[in-house]
Amino acid sequence: MLARLSIRDIVLIERLDIDFASGLSVLTGETGAGKSILLDALSLALGARGDASLVRHGVNQGQVTAVFDVPGNHPARSILADNAIEDDGDIILRRVQTADGRTRVFVNDQPSSVTLMRDIGRALVEIHGQHDDRALVDAAAHRELLDSFGGHVGEARAVAAAWRQWRTAEQELSRHRARVEAAAREADYLRAAVAELIKLDPQPGEESELAEIRASMMRVEKIASEIQDAQDVLSGPSSPLPQIASLLRRLQRKSAEAPGLLDEVVKSLDEALISLDAAQSGVEAAMRASEYDPQKLEKAEERLFALRAASRKHSVQVDDLAQLRDTMSADLADLDAGEEKLGILEKQAATLRDAYDRLAAHLSELRQTAAIALRKAVMSELPALKLERADFIVELATEADNRLEEGIDQVEFWVRTNPGTRAGPMMKVASGGELSRFLLALKVALADRGSAPTLVFDEIDTGVGGAVADAIGQRLARLAGSVQVLSVTHAPQVAARAHTHYLISKSGNSDRVATDIAEMDRPARQEEIARMLAGATITEEARAAAERLLRENTAS
Numbered sequence: 001m002l003a004r005l006s007i008r009d010i011v012l013i014e015r016l017d018i019d020f021a022s023g024l025s026v027l028t029g030e031t032g033a034g035k036s037i038l039l040d041a042l043s044l045a046l047g048a049r050g051d052a053s054l055v056r057h058g059v060n061q062g063q064v065t066a067v068f069d070v071p072g073n074h075p076a077r078s079i080l081a082d083n084a085i086e087d088d089g090d091i092i093l094r095r096v097q098t099a100d101g102r103t104r105v106f107v108n109d110q111p112s113s114v115t116l117m118r119d120i121g122r123a124l125v126e127i128h129g130q131h132d133d134r135a136l137v138d139a140a141a142h143r144e145l146l147d148s149f150g151g152h153v154g155e156a157r158a159v160a161a162a163w164r165q166w167r168t169a170e171q172e173l174s175r176h177r178a179r180v181e182a183a184a185r186e187a188d189y190l191r192a193a194v195a196e197l198i199k200l201d202p203q204p205g206e207e208s209e210l211a212e213i214r215a216s217m218m219r220v221e222k223i224a225s226e227i228q229d230a231q232d233v234l235s236g237p238s239s240p241l242p243q244i245a246s247l248l249r250r251l252q253r254k255s256a257e258a259p260g261l262l263d264e265v266v267k268s269l270d271e272a273l274i275s276l277d278a279a280q281s282g283v284e285a286a287m288r289a290s291e292y293d294p295q296k297l298e299k300a301e302e303r304l305f306a307l308r309a310a311s312r313k314h315s316v317q318v319d320d321l322a323q324l325r326d327t328m329s330a331d332l333a334d335l336d337a338g339e340e341k342l343g344i345l346e347k348q349a350a351t352l353r354d355a356y357d358r359l360a361a362h363l364s365e366l367r368q369t370a371a372i373a374l375r376k377a378v379m380s381e382l383p384a385l386k387l388e389r390a391d392f393i394v395e396l397a398t399e400a401d402n403r404l405e406e407g408i409d410q411v412e413f414w415v416r417t418n419p420g421t422r423a424g425p426m427m428k429v430a431s432g433g434e435l436s437r438f439l440l441a442l443k444v445a446l447a448d449r450g451s452a453p454t455l456v457f458d459e460i461d462t463g464v465g466g467a468v469a470d471a472i473g474q475r476l477a478r479l480a481g482s483v484q485v486l487s488v489t490h491a492p493q494v495a496a497r498a499h500t501h502y503l504i505s506k507s508g509n510s511d512r513v514a515t516d517i518a519e520m521d522r523p524a525r526q527e528e529i530a531r532m533l534a535g536a537t538i539t540e541e542a543r544a545a546a547e548r549l550l551r552e553n554t555a556s
Helices: 035-045 073-080 113-123 139-150 155-186 187-200 207-233 241-254 263-289 294-314 318-381 431-444 464-479 522-534 539-555
Strands: 002-010 013-019 024-028 061-068 093-098 103-107 125-128 391-398 409-416 453-456 482-489 500-508 515-518
Touching: 002 035, 013 035, 013 061, 013 515, 024 035, 024 453, 024 464, 035 061, 035 093, 035 125, 035 482, 035 515, 073 093, 073 113, 093 113, 113 125, 113 453, 125 431, 139 318, 139 391, 139 409, 139 431, 155 187, 155 318, 187 294, 207 263, 207 294, 207 318, 241 263, 241 539, 294 318, 294 464, 318 391, 318 409, 318 431, 391 431, 409 431, 431 453, 431 464, 464 482, 522 539
Parallel strands: 024 482, 024 500, 125 453, 453 482
Antiparallel strands: 002 013, 002 061, 061 093, 093 103, 391 409, 500 515
């Protein structure tokens, strides 16, 4: 319920803090005292459109804070959780409106959006007035209200779940059908491409490997002739090694005849022979290592060029050719096995559609029954509200082929205000006063089913009096047994039934006027109700009538 409303610098309200109680609370006061300003301020805290004109003249900004005390399982708390808003107690909605038109929103003291504030506000408060379109006159909510009244919200959720399962199956079927049709259009191309890639058999990393082999063999080709020349010099017919070896042997034999004379020469020739022999071995090793095979180079180049040609043809990297082959093969598999899988998916979708149809048909039957009962309940309230010649109709249109998440029914509340006139949607057919009474009758019939925890009725008793006003008061008091009810009223019969009575007054001079609100005790209530009965001049008879109303009607 709405526990507290704090207003700062909104229109005529400079500073106002109101603590609200459960049950029925009424707000009364003379015309122009500021009752509508109070509701405008509350609406601002519930996410209504901001306006710079709401800021009190002479200040930079106004502010409204609404504090709600609701159970832990209330839907508003789910909204908070879904939006990562801290929630450990009261729900606090705060709206700051600046004089330059800007607005700031806080939910539980966390900066938020007007959209989120509006969603939470709708879950917490319903405002009903002669020209209000935020509550029961919204046709989009009528189906949900009918389900709440009939007690088949569970069946409605089951229908919604079945619809989602069926739609998921239909979407999968649609995607598969599109793949099969696309594959069929490209079947010849796919088969040729897959055959080509299977024959080519590309391997990841193969391009880099072939490119390195090719580069290496081309480098070998460039130095092969120089290695061969070295081989010819060191090992060919003109090799100096045999001559040096022969010379070394002759000098070694002669060195004995002249000791010390040829020792250095023999040593140098021996070292030279060893070095040349090592060089010869190295050249032979290089020859073996650099054997150049033109056929091997040709094969590597052919393979590399074939891979790169396929890459250009299919507009993918060479390393992605293997994945492309697998994807195309899968597409062909879809094509080849497509009809079989398509049939399976079609059967699954049909099965889920049939399950939805059964649940939706059953829900539709429940709604038909609930529609009759709701009409009867509302009609029973109309005579006392001076709508005895009116008719309330639950317009329920069922179309089995129009499968929606909400079911197969379109629901809208219609009225006929007089016999012989055309029935139509409440908002279009009923006048302001009639609409308010229709809405009150409907809320009484719905009781605490499908209702926000706080209901606000804005002058729904305008233009009525006597027995009708008393009937409105009775119904507001009945509603207050299950939800918190706030009513702005001009009817003493309604005011007398309140648990809590607030007086809205205006004070000040020609330069500065302010609106105030105060909870009244029993004597003050009697005086205010007497004023409502008598007008400007309060008579003793009016006071006596006020006392009688309070004694007879004050809610216990």
